[in-house]
Amino acid sequence: MYVLGVESSCDETSVAVVKDGREVLSNVVLSQIDIHKEYGGVVPEIASREHVKGVSMVFDQAIKQAGLRYEDIGLVAVTNGPGLIGSLLIGVNAAKVVAMNYGIPLIGVHHIAGHIYANNLERPIEFPCLALVVSGGHTELDLMNGHFDFVKLGETQDDAVGEAYDKIGRVLDLPYPGGPVVDKLSAIGKDSYHFPRPMIDSPDYNFSFSGLKSHVINLHHNMTQRNEPIIKEDFCRSFQEAVTDVLCQKTKRAAHEYAVKQVIVAGGVAANRGLRAKMALTITDIPVYFPAMKYCTDNAAMIAAAGYFKFAKTGVADDLFLNGDSRLALN
């Protein structure tokens, strides 16, 4: 079955065609990063308008690149939350138009389920499985006992990891989004500040990154006032070591407690090279997998993949009353 995936929850307009939940025939991503860069972050109103401008072209390109016609599509899967409501609505309504026009079943997909299923594009997920989700909006550990069976073990109590990365990037005057740049500078920096590792020993699986973020920002502020030289690379490396220590230690403990067969990492921060390297060194007795780099950040191939398995499990499609929900829950 050919699934048409649609993603527009933040600042990427993306449409993809995926065969049988695994084989990507096309994955067109129109990124708005260059537009939002000027403001140092995503401006919701501008994001919605840019989605409107690009959405028709992205649909057509995805179909054309897959070498198909809309009549060949067996399911339309669209991100219906969480995310920016104005942005979500563009993708949801465009998906409805195609579904209604061609009489194709429509299914809403949770954005985080999409990120998790990006892993399934590489190799089938084996259960029980532990998913560490690290994106710009989410940081959580989910246990999966089967397809579309998510049990949240813990989550951030404040900032998401990607959000903290982007804030540190902004303070260090790095281009938006900060995450990839902080990662790059980390590679040539030293962990000279040894920042705190928040909640690393707490018995639960929750996280907190706002205290660490403030610690880094305050130190930067104080050093600037004292005219002390700021070595950006060392700030980046010290921050990245603190964050990845917490993520790796908590993931390792949960993986053992729930005796999972696989650990998978998902979301934009799964592209982080420091996290990839440290996770492999920390968890050596259970296979740890990351999506291909191009499927870590927002894309529609992951939504199509997730939609396929959701529909296969439930057999239930959504009706045309499907709506965007900025705070949609995973379960």
Ligand code: KG4
């Ligand atoms: O999953 P995503 O595309 O969007 C959300 O669903 O939030 O994630 C975007 C986030 C941004 O915060 C970005 O800075 C971060 O992922 N990111 C990274 C890296 N690549 C993207 N953070 C750290 N290291 C990276 N290499």
Ligand code: ZN
């Ligand atoms: Zn995302």
